[in-house]
Amino acid sequence: MTTVDDRPTTPPAEAPRRRVNPVLALLRNSWRQLTSMRTALILLFLLAVAAIPGSVLPQRGVNPEKVDQWFVDHPDLAPRLDQIGAFAVFGSVWFSAIYLLLFTSLIGCILPRTRDHVRALRMRPPAAPKRLDRLPQHAALEAPAAADPAAIAAVLRRRRWRVAVRGNEVSAEKGYLKETGNLLFHTSLIAVLLGVAAGSWYGWHGNRILVAGADNAFCNTRQQYAEASLGPRVDSADLPPFCLTLEKFEADYLDSGQASRFWATVSVDSPGDTPRTAGFSVNSPLRLDGANVYLLGNGYAPVLKYTDRYGKSQTSDDPFLRTGDPNATEEGVALFPDANVDPKTGRRAADQQVAFDGLYLPTVGDQPPYVASQFPAERNPALNLTAYRGNLGLDAGIPGSVYQLDQRQVDNGKLKQVGTKLLRPGETWTLDDGSTLEFVGTRPYVTLAVRHAPGQTLLLVASGTLLLGLMGSLFARRRRVWFRVSPPEGGSPTSGSSLVEAGGLPRTEHPGFADEFAQLVAAVSGDAPDRRRAREGDE
Amino acid sequence: MSALSDQLVTFAILTYLVAMISHAVEFALGNARKVAVAAPARELVGAGVGGAGGSVDEPATPSVPERPDRSTGRAVLAGRIAAWLTVLGAALHLGAVVTRGIAAERMPWGNMYEFVLTVTWIGAAAWLVVLWKQPSLRRLGLFLTLVMVLLLAFAELKLYVQVVPLMPALQSYWFIIHVSTIIFSSGIFLLGVVPAAAYLMRAGWEQGRRSFPYTLARRLPAAAGLERLTFTLHAFAFPIFTFAVIAGAIWAEAAWGRAWGWDPKETWAFISWVVYAGYLHARATPSVKRSVATWIAVVGFLTVLMNLFGVNFFFTGLHSYAGV
Ligand code: HEM
Numbered sequence: 001m002t003t004v005d006d007r008p009t010t011p012p013a014e015a016p017r018r019r020v021n022p023v024l025a026l027l028r029n030s031w032r033q034l035t036s037m038r039t040a041l042i043l044l045f046l047l048a049v050a051a052i053p054g055s056v057l058p059q060r061g062v063n064p065e066k067v068d069q070w071f072v073d074h075p076d077l078a079p080r081l082d083q084i085g086a087f088a089v090f091g092s093v094w095f096s097a098i099y100l101l102l103f104t105s106l107i108g109c110i111l112p113r114t115r116d117h118v119r120a121l122r123m124r125p126p127a128a129p130k131r132l133d134r135l136p137q138h139a140a141l142e143a144p145a146a147a148d149p150a151a152i153a154a155v156l157r158r159r160r161w162r163v164a165v166r167g168n169e170v171s172a173e174k175g176y177l178k179e180t181g182n183l184l185f186h187t188s189l190i191a192v193l194l195g196v197a198a199g200s201w202y203g204w205h206g207n208r209i210l211v212a213g214a215d216n217a218f219c220n221t222r223q224q225y226a227e228a229s230l231g232p233r234v235d236s237a238d239l240p241p242f243c244l245t246l247e248k249f250e251a252d253y254l255d256s257g258q259a260s261r262f263w264a265t266v267s268v269d270s271p272g273d274t275p276r277t278a279g280f281s282v283n284s285p286l287r288l289d290g291a292n293v294y295l296l297g298n299g300y301a302p303v304l305k306y307t308d309r310y311g312k313s314q315t316s317d318d319p320f321l322r323t324g325d326p327n328a329t330e331e332g333v334a335l336f337p338d339a340n341v342d343p344k345t346g347r348r349a350a351d352q353q354v355a356f357d358g359l360y361l362p363t364v365g366d367q368p369p370y371v372a373s374q375f376p377a378e379r380n381p382a383l384n385l386t387a388y389r390g391n392l393g394l395d396a397g398i399p400g401s402v403y404q405l406d407q408r409q410v411d412n413g414k415l416k417q418v419g420t421k422l423l424r425p426g427e428t429w430t431l432d433d434g435s436t437l438e439f440v441g442t443r444p445y446v447t448l449a450v451r452h453a454p455g456q457t458l459l460l461v462a463s464g465t466l467l468l469g470l471m472g473s474l475f476a477r478r479r480r481v482w483f484r485v486s487p488p489e490g491g492s493p494t495s496g497s498s499l500v501e502a503g504g505l506p507r508t509e510h511p512g513f514a515d516e517f518a519q520l521v522a523a524v525s526g527d528a529p530d531r532r533r534a535r536e537g538d539e
Numbered sequence: 540m541s542a543l544s545d546q547l548v549t550f551a552i553l554t555y556l557v558a559m560i561s562h563a564v565e566f567a568l569g570n571a572r573k574v575a576v577a578a579p580a581r582e583l584v585g586a587g588v589g590g591a592g593g594s595v596d597e598p599a600t601p602s603v604p605e606r607p608d609r610s611t612g613r614a615v616l617a618g619r620i621a622a623w624l625t626v627l628g629a630a631l632h633l634g635a636v637v638t639r640g641i642a643a644e645r646m647p648w649g650n651m652y653e654f655v656l657t658v659t660w661i662g663a664a665a666w667l668v669v670l671w672k673q674p675s676l677r678r679l680g681l682f683l684t685l686v687m688v689l690l691l692a693f694a695e696l697k698l699y700v701q702v703v704p705l706m707p708a709l710q711s712y713w714f715i716i717h718v719s720t721i722i723f724s725s726g727i728f729l730l731g732v733v734p735a736a737a738y739l740m741r742a743g744w745e746q747g748r749r750s751f752p753y754t755l756a757r758r759l760p761a762a763a764g765l766e767r768l769t770f771t772l773h774a775f776a777f778p779i780f781t782f783a784v785i786a787g788a789i790w791a792e793a794a795w796g797r798a799w800g801w802d803p804k805e806t807w808a809f810i811s812w813v814v815y816a817g818y819l820h821a822r823a824t825p826s827v828k829r830s831v832a833t834w835i836a837v838v839g840f841l842t843v844l845m846n847l848f849g850v851n852f853f854f855t856g857l858h859s860y861a862g863v
Contacts, residue, residue: 037824041817048813048842055806055850062801090801196799205796283711283794294796449796459798463785470781474774474819511767 035108043102054089124164125171128482132503137517141500145526170483181472188466198455204230205451211301212246212443219243240290242270249444297447303440308339319445320360328376333357353392358385383423390415478507540642541702547635558624559684568614629663643702648718655694661726713790720783727776732840738765807846814839
């Protein structure tokens with residue numbers, strides 16, 4: 001199925017010698033080099049090799065936490081690798097250089113081939129070579145049914161050959177689809193690249209956790225995302241305004257603990273529209289105008305009500321995060337930095353802040369240690385908490401995580417442990433200073449990714465044409481046949497005893513051509529193929 | 540049902556093993572020259588996907604009449620037995636895949652064990668199609684059954700997991716579309732590497748190399764036919780693989796919110812795709828030697844293996860169904 005250079009017009013081997021500008025000559029030579037098949041091959045190979053570190057090393061765009069971990073584990077190597085873009089391979093200079101060169105080469109390859117192909121499509125199939133018996137396929141037909149060029153041409157046309165009649169010769173060609181498909185395929189590759197580019201320039205995405213309840217509603221602004229990334233051509237103001245409230249989250253589990261279904265119900269409030277309720281799930285995102293919302297994960301946020309020694313209560317419903325355990329053990333913290341403000345003075349001693357950290361177990365076991373949940377659904381929920389009092393370190397100006405206690409404060413003794421307890425929903429824990437913590441219950445939360453990715457339609461269409469082109473290119477075969485009608489000695493070309501000679505040339509290596517040729521010859525001579533066997537030849 | 544499937548896998552492995560031994564006997568007894576000359580230049584046109592022309596055989600090259608030679612006769616018998624054993628093995632293998640699916644009440648592609656089980660079956664079935672179209676290639680069966688035994692034994696010993704239903708992330712019709720096409724193309728690539736390796740050895744042999752791996756090729760079919768089969772299989776599998784990757788991207792868009800995110804599996808699919816594109820290019824370039832092109836195809840298969848096993852073992856990504 002390989003073509004042996006398919007171009008109908010090969011450039012003239014030697015152009016008339018002229019003195020050429022050496023710079024121009026160099027440029028032209030470089031261009032020729034770049035657009036050669038060999039270079040394309042090398043660049044393809046480089047592209048494959050260059051992608052490998054992208055799978056071996058963690059990538060910022062895929063998994064930023066892992067990158068941070070890598071820095072911790074390999075403090076010497078990581079910064080150096082970072083400098084050469086090893087943690088963002090697919091956006092790195094060298095990776096981009098390879099594919100940009102490859103695509104330049106591709107364009108340089110497609111353009112002349114398209115021109116040649118259009119020419120070939122416009123041209124009539126070429127005249128017959130002098131000696132048809134030198135072709136890989138050859139047959140001589142005596143007294144065929146279709147004995148004049150017009151009749152032969154008709155037979156060929158019926159079989160969808162492109163035909164040209166020149167005097168007593170018929171030339172026919174078939175399989176232009178191969179080159180058409182090939183060009184369509186390579187052009188689609190460029191369209192795919194453009195689609196990807198559009199997506200990264202004009203797209204944006206953000207991730208966040210959404211806890212159930214109207215008081216936790218989130219609106220689509222950049223500040224409301226834990227992590228967001230906007231393409232270079234996107235402004236914060238471009239984000240479509242809508243607000244989401246998680247109304248309900250359902251998860252079904254099998255007895256083995258494996259999840260079988262997730263379903264999130266949200267109310268959507270966009271300006272100008274009446275609020276509506278919508279459901280979505282893994283594999284079926286919520287498609288809004290200008291953004292899609294994807295369900296990535298879920299968990300429970302314990303509702304904790306702390307009543308300080310002055311009798312003032314505050315409630316926290318910060319989400320506890322999954323530890324990765326399939327039975328949904330969660331880890332988290334409830335911070336009460338404003339606890340124990342003396343109502344009389346309005347002041348609080350810096351060491352009177354309160355925090356609780358620990359584990360949430362949707363299904364706690366019967367015996368201690370209560371450190372791992374037994375089942376992902378809330379069959380027997382409990383919190384295993386440690387209470388802290390002291391300085392939470394939130395005022396130090398160092399941004400802290402809402403999911404973790406500042407361990408430095410514990411280590412330097414500014415935050416002291418004041419007890420631990422297993423707490424079930426509805427239970428209240430009274431601490432040593434008389435303050436209380438009530439475990440009110442839990443609220444479900446979902447982890448969401450909100451995305452806008454323009455260029456997807458282009459990608460989809462280009463993928464389709466890519467596939468079509470590829471199949472045409474791989475499975476179509478280009479071939480030519482010629483028929484020459486020789487009048488019988490001294491007779492007229494239309495008399496019954498004229499001799500027809502046929503020759504065939506597969507332009508794509510293709511073992512079935514001999515048979516096809518034999519059938520064609522049989523159709524022209526109007527009888528079964530076995531009476532006149534086409535001469536065999538090697539493809 | 541699940542236990543039945545496990546037993547069928549064991550029986551399939553044993554049957555392939557006996558087939559392999561039988562092929563080895565054929566090898567040991569066979570007369571190389573005769574096989575090489577008698578190879579008719581028939582061509583497989585990928586199971587009905589041939590496009591124009593379809594699968595048509597070239598008029599058979601006149602073959603050397605077989606001398607009634609006792610050792611050759613026994614070799615042919617051993618080869619025939621091996622081929623029929625392979626048919627039996629593939630039938631048991633199919634039974635294992637189907638019963639596994641019935642036990643799980645879904646397509647049996649939910650984890651790596653099932654994945655390997657199905658990929659290898661596709662490879663075996665496609666081999667039987669090739670064998671049916673080109674009986675002269677029968678001796679390749681030695682390598683094919685070897686690959687089958689190794690992969691299946693590895694799957695049974697190292698990858699085996701109990702039957703469980705699909706996790707929600709996999710409950711999508713894209714699951715069936717994407718995974719079935721990945722499996723199908725991987726199976727054909729798997730089969731394609733057999734004639735590729737055989738070609739590399741045989742071509743060396745035909746060029747007069749007489750050192751170790753080349754001597755194995757003494758009794759293999761002629762190099763040109765192996766090379767053509769290699770190409771046909773790859774040309775057949777490549778568009779399917781391309782489609783599978785596209786389908787995966789469409790599914791990823793729905794499931795994870797992005798069509799392409801350079802997750803390790805996606806990265807390796809990209810690498811495989813680029814390498815196989817390189818193979819097709821290399822084969823179409825007259826200045827690149829056929830053996831070099833074929834090496835690229837072998838490298839392509841290594842990247843497929845890397846995706847199948849390596850990525851699941853070494854990296855974690857969103858493709859978390861590996862189940863190891
Ligand atoms: C983005 C990089 C490229 C990719 C992924 C790619 C991919 C492919 C694939 C998969 C094929 C096989 C289809 C077939 O056999 O017709 C192919 C064929 C072909 N490509 Fe490319 N290509 C790329 C760049 C190029 C470049 C830069 C050139 C020009 C130098 C080129 C020239 C060709 C030609 C002439 C064929 C036809 C080979 C034949 O007749 O079998 N391609 N390409």
